[in-house]
Amino acid sequence: MPDRPTQILEAAARLIARRGVRGLRVEEVSAEAAVSTALIYYHFKDRAGLLRRTLEFISQRAVRYTDAALETSDDPRVQLLLLELQDVPQVKENSAAWGELRATAVFDPDLRELLAAATRDWVEDLAGLIRQVQEAGAGGVGADPYAAAERLTALAEGLSERWLSGTTSLQRAHELLRGAVETELGPA
Amino acid sequence: MPDRPTQILEAAARLIARRGVRGLRVEEVSAEAAVSTALIYYHFKDRAGLLRRTLEFISQRAVRYTDAALETSDDPRVQLLLLELQDVPQVKENSAAWGELRATAVFDPDLRELLAAATRDWVEDLAGLIRQVQEAGAGGVGADPYAAAERLTALAEGLSERWLSGTTSLQRAHELLRGAVETELGPA
Numbered sequence: 001m002p003d004r005p006t007q008i009l010e011a012a013a014r015l016i017a018r019r020g021v022r023g024l025r026v027e028e029v030s031a032e033a034a035v036s037t038a039l040i041y042y043h044f045k046d047r048a049g050l051l052r053r054t055l056e057f058i059s060q061r062a063v064r065y066t067d068a069a070l071e072t073s074d075d076p077r078v079q080l081l082l083l084e085l086q087d088v089p090q091v092k093e094n095s096a097a098w099g100e101l102r103a104t105a106v107f108d109p110d111l112r113e114l115l116a117a118a119t120r121d122w123v124e125d126l127a128g129l130i131r132q133v134q135e136a137g138a139g140g141v142g143a144d145p146y147a148a149a150e151r152l153t154a155l156a157e158g159l160s161e162r163w164l165s166g167t168t169s170l171q172r173a174h175e176l177l178r179g180a181v182e183t184e185l186g187p188a
Numbered sequence: 189m190p191d192r193p194t195q196i197l198e199a200a201a202r203l204i205a206r207r208g209v210r211g212l213r214v215e216e217v218s219a220e221a222a223v224s225t226a227l228i229y230y231h232f233k234d235r236a237g238l239l240r241r242t243l244e245f246i247s248q249r250a251v252r253y254t255d256a257a258l259e260t261s262d263d264p265r266v267q268l269l270l271l272e273l274q275d276v277p278q279v280k281e282n283s284a285a286w287g288e289l290r291a292t293a294v295f296d297p298d299l300r301e302l303l304a305a306a307t308r309d310w311v312e313d314l315a316g317l318i319r320q321v322q323e324a325g326a327g328g329v330g331a332d333p334y335a336a337a338e339r340l341t342a343l344a345e346g347l348s349e350r351w352l353s354g355t356t357s358l359q360r361a362h363e364l365l366r367g368a369v370e371t372e373l374g375p376a
Binding site: 144 | 207208210211284287288290291292293294295297299300303304307332335338339341342343344345346347349350352353354355356360363364367368371372
């Protein structure tokens with residue numbers, strides 16, 4: 001059983017993935033988490049505080065899901081493909097909530113700093129993986145790891161939104177991402 | 189002076205770019221367009237009808253902006269770079285509104301079919317440009333034009349959202365997109 005603040009953040013992420021964040025009221029989160037609104041205000045101060053912590057929570061959870069999936073393979077090239085496109089209900093929920101908070105940051109300056117920091121962390125992690133591929137002699141000799149990581153993560157975000165809005169199938173999104181890794185690093 | 193329906197669609201696009209589409213009321217569009225709500229209902233039936241036509245309008249306007257910019261260069265490689273990343277107020281407004289409608293389609297099935305059709309048109313246009321590059325002997329010999337176009341447009345969407353949410357500068361977004369075109373098609 002997660003502690004109360006985690007339980008509240010899980011409920012907030014679930015709601016954001018299901019109905020979006022705009023107009024989301026603290027009362028809805030309280031009903032979803034089965035706790036009082038007072039407890040939410042006690043832990044997160046106000047709605048803005050709750051949203052910022054939820055964005056952080058979603059971003060950290062994405063890292064955990066990716067780390068768990070990474071353990072299924074030692075090949076850094078395979079690991080590059082995971083990104084946020086996984087058809088596991090929890091990962092899909094997380095991608096939807098993360099996408100929604102990204103889209104909302106266009107209108108809500110309050111979310112921007114955290115979004116930029118989380119994006120930077122993700123890009124740096126991926127750039128590290130690309131350097132491993134290069135050092136293992138598995139391709140990408142001429143590539144700038146940071147620029148390639150910026151492109152692959154931005155592409156994953158674009159493809160994730162197409163998948164979640166029904167414009168592209170998950171299988172096609174995977175094919176395109178695999179193609180992008182090959183284009184960036186050359187064939188394995 | 190644009191006709192009344194166009195004036196209403198322009199006002200709707202402006203509002204969506206500024207404050208998002210969720211919770212947008214027909215009354216706000218009527219105030220922004222300086223027309224009666226009755227006229228909006230007359231032309232668009234209801235809020236859902238207005239949103240669908242606004243999405244179509246934004247998508248067609250994006251094609252017009254791109255066409256206008258295309259005339260500044262005969263080089264299809266240069267034309268590939270334009271996509272939706274242009275720092276012209278009208279184009280920026282259009283990108284913001286388009287991004288918001290994309291993000292909203294995750295929660296609103298009513299927008300999905302139009303979004304998928306508009307995306308398909310855009311991908312096909314770009315695939316045509318890539319074929320021109322190939323036929324002109326200007327690179328991209330081995331590339332699958334349609335897959336490359338799907339990747340470049342999804343990347344442009346991801347980068348556009350990063351630009352509009354303040355995560356990436358427009359200059360960096362352009363550099364990354366230019367790098368992606370070179371990665372897809374080889375150096376010019």
